[in-house]
Amino acid sequence: xxxxxxxxxxxxxxxxxxxxxxxxxxxxxxxxxxxxxxxxxxxxxxxxxxxxxxxxxxxxxxxxxxxxxxxxxxxxxxxxxxxxxxxxxxxxxxxxxxxxxxxxxxxxxxxxxxxxxxxxxxxxxxxxxxxxxxxxx
Numbered sequence: 001x002x003x004x005x006x007x008x009x010x011x012x013x014x015x016x017x018x019x020x021x022x023x024x025x026x027x028x029x030x031x032x033x034x035x036x037x038x039x040x041x042x043x044x045x046x047x048x049x050x051x052x053x054x055x056x057x058x059x060x061x062x063x064x065x066x067x068x069x070x071x072x073x074x075x076x077x078x079x080x081x082x083x084x085x086x087x088x089x090x091x092x093x094x095x096x097x098x099x100x101x102x103x104x105x106x107x108x109x110x111x112x113x114x115x116x117x118x119x120x121x122x123x124x125x126x127x128x129x130x131x132x133x134x135x136x137x
Contacts, residue, residue, distance in 0.1 A: 008061070008082040012104055012115075014097065016086030021057050021073035025082040033057045033075055042076065051076050059083065067106065067113045069093075 033055040041050040055075040062068040071089050094107040104115040
């Protein structure tokens, strides 16, 4: 996935009720944020720590050559990925998940696009490339 020519890691997560962009991504790409219209506190798992979600970012991105999109995301510190596409994005794009094949079909502008996961070698090569360019901390 790319934003301004930058490789990013993303996750499609049906358990998330919001779309989320990592603070490091927003800072590294110098993206403009806006105040969240309804700030809230988020608790990760059961560690007791809460994060205040007070900013949003409109993030434009592409996946491969055929899919371009933009999504409004809450901004929080997160290490798992740069962009978490939750249920709002999935609903808006009529995303269908095939659990057996671990693929997603996304509909946008009357076009269906099949998303498949990277194989471990591709993940390794991408991570090395990103670390070299210091896209994230």
